[in-house]
Amino acid sequence: MIDLNHLRIFERVAALKSFSAAARALALPKANVSRGIAKLEEELGSRLFQRTTREVMLTPTGEALKIRCADIIEKVNQAVDYVGGMTGEPRGKLKVCTAVGFAINVLATQLPEFLRRYPHVDITLDLAHHTPDVIAESVDVAIRFGPMPDSSLVATRLGVIKRYLCATPEFLERAGMPQSIQDVSRYDVIEMPGSDGRARPWIFTRKGATIKVLPNTRVCVNEVLTIHRLVMNGAGLGILSGYICEPEIKAGRLVRLFPEWALPSVEVNLIFPSQRELAPSVRAFAEFMKEVNVPGYLWQKDTLEA
DSSP states (O other): OOOHHHHHHHHHHHHHTOHHHHHHHHTOOHHHHHHHHHHHHHHHTSOOEEEOSSOEEEOHHHHHHHHHHHHHHHHHHHHHHHHHHTTSSOOEEEEEEEOHHHIIIIIHHHHHHHHHHOTTEEEEEEEOSSOOOTTTTTOSEEEEESOOOSSSEEEEEEEEEOEEEEEOHHHHHHHOOOOSGGGGGGSEEEEOOOTTSSOOOEEEEETTEEEEEOOEEEEEOSOHHHHHHHHHTTSOEEEEEHHHHHHHHHTTSSEEOOTTSBOOOEEEEEEEESSSOOOHHHHHHHHHHHHHOOTTSGGGOOTTTO
C-alpha cells in the first residue's frame, strides 16, 4: 500500500519543482520531504525525479504519476473538508497569501478577532512579494491587488485602495516644486516594477482628461512599505496608498502633489481556487473579511479624497 502522505509530498514537489518549497508549503522539515520521496520511489520501484544542484525535474514515471495523483489528492481534500464541515464549526489549517504591507497594516489588526471567533482554525500567513499560483502553492485564500486577469479562479471584491503622489517637504525644497503633471518626469521617483520589470507610466485623470507620465525611476522596489520609507526619507517622489500616507500628510511630514488629479485606485480581491467547494474555514474567513473591511475603516478610510 502506498502511503498517502508520501503521495501528498510528491504532489507538492512536482507542482513547485523544489524540495525546499514543498517543505515550506507542507510545514515539514526538508529531510522529511526527501525521505518521503525516497520511500515512494522505493514503493513504486522507479525514480520519480531527476535532481541536480539547480533544479528538480520529473522523470517520465514522475510525469505520469503527477497527472494521476493530482485528482486523487483533490478528492481526498474534498472528502476531508466535507467531513470536517459536518461538525458545523470551522477547523483545520488555513493558508492565506497576501502582501507584506497589507499583513502589517491590516491583517495584524483584524486577525486576532478572527482567531477568537474560530478557536479551531490555525492560520499560515504567506507574505509573498509575487502573485502566488493559488493552485500550485496550495493557497486557500489569496488577497490580490489590482485587476483580475481571466483565470479559473474565483474572486470576491473587498474594495479599492486610493493612491496619492507624495514627497517630503525637504525633498521638494531641495528639488523644487513641480509646476505641472508633466514636470513629474524630471524628478527622482521610487516605483514598483511592471510585470515585464520595466517602469510603468503613471496615469492621471481630471474631469475626463487623461495624462500619462513616464517617471524617472531612480529606485525600483517590489514592496510598498519600502517605497513608503524611501519617500519619507527624502529619496524622491512616490505613489503611496492613502491609508498609509494619510497620517503623514495631515501631520505635514508629506506633501500630496496635484490633489486635483486622480490616480487609478487599486482593487482588492479575495481569491480562491475554483475547482472545489470552499472549506468551512475558507468560507468563514471570507465572510469575516467582508464584514470587517468596510468603507471608512483602515485601508478604505478615504478622508483625503473627501
